Amino acid sequence: MNLPPLEILLHEIDNKYTLAILGAKRAREIEEGSESLVDSESTKPVTIALNEIAEKRITFTKIKSGIK
Numbered sequence: 001m002n003l004p005p006l007e008i009l010l011h012e013i014d015n016k017y018t019l020a021i022l023g024a025k026r027a028r029e030i031e032e033g034s035e036s037l038v039d040s041e042s043t044k045p046v047t048i049a050l051n052e053i054a055e056k057r058i059t060f061t062k063i064k065s066g067i068k
Contacts, residue, residue, distance in 0.1 A: 003047055004054035012053055014062070022060055023049045 013019040026049035037057040040048045052058045
């Protein structure tokens with residue numbers, strides 16, 4: 001499976017920076033042994049993580065915004 005288009009990923013996540021952090025954290029979990037939540041032809045953790053986000057298998061909760 002190829003990488004999902006950025007438009008689809010950004011429809012699920014509010015901005016590209018959050019997407020990058022969420023994808024990296026999930027890819028790290030996969031690399032450390034977590035089971036994949038999607039069927040993927042790829043063995044690359046980042047590709048698997050982005051596919052999970054595109055298929056709405058990974059969600060996040062935005063905490064209070066702003067720095068105090």
